[in-house]
Amino acid sequence: MNIKAFFRLIAKIFKYGGKALIQVEDILPDALEIAKMIAMATPTRSDDEILALINEHAYGAVKLTDFANKGDVLRAVARVALQRRLRLKIRESVLNAAIDLAALEFNQ
Secondary structure, eight states, rough: HHHHHHHHHHHHHGGGOOOHHHHHHHHHHHHHHHHHHHHHHSOOOOHHHHHHHHHHHHHHHGGGGSSSHHHHHHHHHHHHHEEEETTTTTOOOHHHHHHHHHHHHHHH
């Protein structure tokens, strides 16, 4: 079963959340590219790496001091970068779901 068939099956099961799951499916390739870029830019997750990432991809939208942990900062940068890349109004929960799925590829 490919990923599209999987999401369509889940969407049928959870009819209420079906639209959101289909949106996640649609933006997942872009989220994977953003997750890869973040993983490559922050191999050690040092503050300097994260600050450089913020300055390049989320300047003005994300501040390192606004979050309790570095994972939350990276997720916020990914969300901003994905939103800017897509240039569509997509709910934050859908963006987060796509980012979280994509991050699984690089956090193993």
